[in-house]
Amino acid sequence: MSEPERIRLTYHLTCAHREDAAQRAREIALEQTVELPEGAFPLELEEQVVGRLESIAPVDEGRWKVVISHQPGGAGEDLPQLLNLLFGNISLQTGIRLVDVALPESVLARLPGPRFGIPGLRKLTARHDGRPLLCVAIKPVGFSAGQLAELCGRFAAAGIDVVKDDHGLTNQGSAPFAERLRRCQEAVNEANARSGGSTIYAPNLTSPVDVLGERLELARRHGCRAVLLSPFLIGLDAVRWVAECFELAVLSHPALTGVYFYPFHGIAPDVLLGTLFRVAGSDGVIYPNAGGRFPFTRRTCEVINSRLRSDLGRMRPSMPMPGGGVEIELIPEWVEAYGADTMFLVGASLYRQRDPAAAARRLVETVRRLSPAAAPG
Amino acid sequence: MSEPERIRLTYHLTCAHREDAAQRAREIALEQTVELPEGAFPLELEEQVVGRLESIAPVDEGRWKVVISHQPGGAGEDLPQLLNLLFGNISLQTGIRLVDVALPESVLARLPGPRFGIPGLRKLTARHDGRPLLCVAIKPVGFSAGQLAELCGRFAAAGIDVVKDDHGLTNQGSAPFAERLRRCQEAVNEANARSGGSTIYAPNLTSPVDVLGERLELARRHGCRAVLLSPFLIGLDAVRWVAECFELAVLSHPALTGVYFYPFHGIAPDVLLGTLFRVAGSDGVIYPNAGGRFPFTRRTCEVINSRLRSDLGRMRPSMPMPGGGVEIELIPEWVEAYGADTMFLVGASLYRQRDPAAAARRLVETVRRLSPAAAPG
Numbered sequence: 205m206s207e208p209e210r211i212r213l214t215y216h217l218t219c220a221h222r223e224d225a226a227q228r229a230r231e232i233a234l235e236q237t238v239e240l241p242e243g244a245f246p247l248e249l250e251e252q253v254v255g256r257l258e259s260i261a262p263v264d265e266g267r268w269k270v271v272i273s274h275q276p277g278g279a280g281e282d283l284p285q286l287l288n289l290l291f292g293n294i295s296l297q298t299g300i301r302l303v304d305v306a307l308p309e310s311v312l313a314r315l316p317g318p319r320f321g322i323p324g325l326r327k328l329t330a331r332h333d334g335r336p337l338l339c340v341a342i343k344p345v346g347f348s349a350g351q352l353a354e355l356c357g358r359f360a361a362a363g364i365d366v367v368k369d370d371h372g373l374t375n376q377g378s379a380p381f382a383e384r385l386r387r388c389q390e391a392v393n394e395a396n397a398r399s400g401g402s403t404i405y406a407p408n409l410t411s412p413v414d415v416l417g418e419r420l421e422l423a424r425r426h427g428c429r430a431v432l433l434s435p436f437l438i439g440l441d442a443v444r445w446v447a448e449c450f451e452l453a454v455l456s457h458p459a460l461t462g463v464y465f466y467p468f469h470g471i472a473p474d475v476l477l478g479t480l481f482r483v484a485g486s487d488g489v490i491y492p493n494a495g496g497r498f499p500f501t502r503r504t505c506e507v508i509n510s511r512l513r514s515d516l517g518r519m520r521p522s523m524p525m526p527g528g529g530v531e532i533e534l535i536p537e538w539v540e541a542y543g544a545d546t547m548f549l550v551g552a553s554l555y556r557q558r559d560p561a562a563a564a565r566r567l568v569e570t571v572r573r574l575s576p577a578a579a580p581g
Numbered sequence: 582m583s584e585p586e587r588i589r590l591t592y593h594l595t596c597a598h599r600e601d602a603a604q605r606a607r608e609i610a611l612e613q614t615v616e617l618p619e620g621a622f623p624l625e626l627e628e629q630v631v632g633r634l635e636s637i638a639p640v641d642e643g644r645w646k647v648v649i650s651h652q653p654g655g656a657g658e659d660l661p662q663l664l665n666l667l668f669g670n671i672s673l674q675t676g677i678r679l680v681d682v683a684l685p686e687s688v689l690a691r692l693p694g695p696r697f698g699i700p701g702l703r704k705l706t707a708r709h710d711g712r713p714l715l716c717v718a719i720k721p722v723g724f725s726a727g728q729l730a731e732l733c734g735r736f737a738a739a740g741i742d743v744v745k746d747d748h749g750l751t752n753q754g755s756a757p758f759a760e761r762l763r764r765c766q767e768a769v770n771e772a773n774a775r776s777g778g779s780t781i782y783a784p785n786l787t788s789p790v791d792v793l794g795e796r797l798e799l800a801r802r803h804g805c806r807a808v809l810l811s812p813f814l815i816g817l818d819a820v821r822w823v824a825e826c827f828e829l830a831v832l833s834h835p836a837l838t839g840v841y842f843y844p845f846h847g848i849a850p851d852v853l854l855g856t857l858f859r860v861a862g863s864d865g866v867i868y869p870n871a872g873g874r875f876p877f878t879r880r881t882c883e884v885i886n887s888r889l890r891s892d893l894g895r896m897r898p899s900m901p902m903p904g905g906g907v908e909i910e911l912i913p914e915w916v917e918a919y920g921a922d923t924m925f926l927v928g929a930s931l932y933r934q935r936d937p938a939a940a941a942r943r944l945v946e947t948v949r950r951l952s953p954a955a956a957p958g
Contacts, residue, residue: 231874235874236749237721237722237723237749238720238721238722238723239718239720239721239722239747239749239928239929240720240721240928240929240932241929241932241933243933244929244932244933245721245723245932249721249723249724252723252755253721253722253723253755277753277754277755281751281752281753281754282751282752282788282789282792283789284751284787284788284789284811284814284815285749285751285787285814287814287837288748288749288787288811288814288836288837289749291837292748292749292811292814292836292837293836293905294839295836295837295838295839295840296835296838296839296842296869296875296876296877296905297839297874297875297876298876341616343615343616343617344614344615344616344617344622344626344630345614345615345616345630346614346615346622346626346629346630347626370616371665371669372613372614372616372662372665372666372669374658374659374661374662375658375659376654376658377654377658378629378654410661410662410665411659411661412659412660412661412818412821412822413790413793413816413818413819413821413822414822414826415659416790434661434665434669437661437662437664437665437669437816438661438816438818439790439814439815439816439819441789441790441815442790442816444789444790445789445790445791449791458673459665459669459670459672460664460665460668460669460672461672461673462671462672462673462674463672463840463841463843463846463847463848464840465673466840466843466846469840469843470840471840492673497608497612497674498673498674499673499674499675500673528670528673551616551617552616552617552618552621555617555618555621555622556618556620556621
């Protein structure tokens with residue numbers, strides 16, 4: 205009988221010698237499964253449950269790459285437990301960095317992946333021309349629902365593809381959720397009706413666990429086609445739930461994930477924001493672009509893009525959404541670097557202008573003059 | 582009109598000079614609220630929404646302590662948004678460590694805090710004698726429901742106060758959730774009936790978001806009095822929901838939190854596992870004890886204990902649950918260090934014995950011979 209395919213996890217370990225790395229890998233394999241020391245569990249669980257050290261190789265001075273594999277069945281069947289297997293207890297140790305996750309078909313088949321993905325987002329926004337998409341966040345927190353709706357209408361009229369809530373907008377008294385949702389969606393509908401455009405509005409649905417379902421229903425009832433979620437504020441499994449059960453595209457925000465990205469301990473940004481956000485069901489993934497006010501390098505961003513777009517079972521590709529300080533003048537260069545299957549999230553660099561909507565309109569025109577992608581979605 | 586009390590957040594910033602620290606504090610105050618640069622938002626929001634720099638003082642060479650305060654209303658009304666305000670976007674930067682969170686009455690009043698807390702857990706386990714409590718995890722993953730239930734029965738018979746699932750037990754084929762829950766609770770009931778004891782069983786409820794509610798109902802139906810949750814696998818707000826809506830004590834596990842604990846960036850362990858886990862509603866908080874297989878110092882553990890037990894509005898104190906490699910021989914010393922209002926979580930050091938249940942019984946006897954707390958709960 206051939207063995208079913210296994211979950212393969214690659215870690216970089218900070219260790220002086222190969223033997224230390226082998227020993228640490230063994231400790232990780234035990235910690236993340238039986239959580240018992242050598243000899244304190246029945247032998248048959250060694251094969252069925254304990255992670256298996258597949259390989260060990262040097263990375264550079266004092267760092268080793270180890271591959272640990274797990275049986276999909278023994279490891280758990282849901283996304284919270286998958287996170288736990290990948291990095292739960294070992295997050296509390298040091299010198300362990302998860303740099304690759306390869307999931308077998310049997311695990312991928314249980315995860316929804318993006319319901320819309322890049323082709324679906326192009327369809328929703330009628331952006332079939334293969335050119336990059338543009339997203340603007342409405343802000344700041346403290347504005348009334350009316351003020352935010354007015355911004356929505358102006359950005360939609362300017363031809364922005366996706367107008368989303370700032371991720372800090374929840375249910376503040378200044379702009380209560382239900383009122384904001386209704387007025388913003390109406391403003392976008394009206395602008396679309398006037399312009400013939402297909403802008404979509406994505407309200408921030410990051411909510412208390414017992415309110416999330418009703419807010420999702422409300423979003424659907426008001427005709428929203430997409431929502432914003434911050435998976436690490438409410439649990440990555442919320443993305444999976446929306447992707448599986450609601451006809452709404454999910455744009456995922458990286459709030460609270462930054463602590464994972466330390467170079468010698470944590471989870472590589474491309475694995476967390478690329479692979480994990482995508483398999484959970486994110487149609488678009490926001491990340492802090494290089495050159496902005498967060499310290500991601502261009503190389504990191506490119507690897508995230510690649511994880512979001514490359515082949516992965518039968519899963520649709522997710523849309524990379526670089527943001528966090530993207531200067532509008534530089535967008536043509538970023539398109540050149542990242543390719544046209546990218547949605548640029550602009551905020552501060554528009555709001556700094558005297559007339560943000562006019563600046564948005566100029567940006568839309570600039571992007572429409574760019575060459576389309578080689579193979580439009 | 583007097584100003585309402587504000588949320589006060591203390592950060593340590595890694596900066597060379599006072600002016601740099603002041604500049605960074607201002608950037609944090611903007612990033613975590615309006616998410617816009619200086620001058621790109623209406624002036625009246627400065628007072629209503631933007632965080633206010635309250636103080637700045639040196640910590641040590643190259644580190645500065647800053648206090649930033651926020652109006653409770655402008656900042657959001659729910660726990661996910663509170664996390665976002667505290668560390669959402671700035672998690673993606675570097676050299677920022679959240680070291681204290683002071684919440685005003687108006688915010689504390691909206692959070693449940695522990696439903697049971699230390700006094701409630703003492704009541705549930707009939708451990709009124711003021712002595713420390715003992716908790717054992719049943720494991721490993723891979724055991725059948727029958728095997729796990731047998732362990733439950735033996736540890737209950739030995740007089741262990743709380744028998745909990747290992748946090749990696751979810752709904753694996755080897756021991757499906759519903760069967761495990763039923764058989765483990767039955768085994769504990771039978772042992773209690775024979776011994777006259779009051780052991781409680783805490784199943785691991787860390788679940789997909791759309792399954793959590795039914796598993797909670799099932800736990801209640803089978804007579805469980807407590808559950809185990811890993812807040813960072815499913816979102817801290819799940820703890821709040823259980824504390825608010827279910828008659829079940831919550832034991833919180835630190836899986837996936839370790840990346841926050843870097844010394845120069847993140848959230849101090851006592852703030853995350855002490856203050857935040859407690860205000861969310863954790864009745865007991867598991868943390869990796871000093872001297873075990875995780876790198877917490879004794880000082881860190883003592884500060885966590887203090888955050889869990891000290892006065893905090895009208896909130897009940899939470900039970901510290903040091904675990905992660907507590908050696909049974911050393912428990913009397915740890916009781917001396919931490920005080921009797923502590924529940925020691927033992928695992929590996931029992932399972933290494935030839936007869937774990939007999940070792941548990943000896944441990945129970947040892948602990949019962951210790952002096953009770955000065956003021957029993």
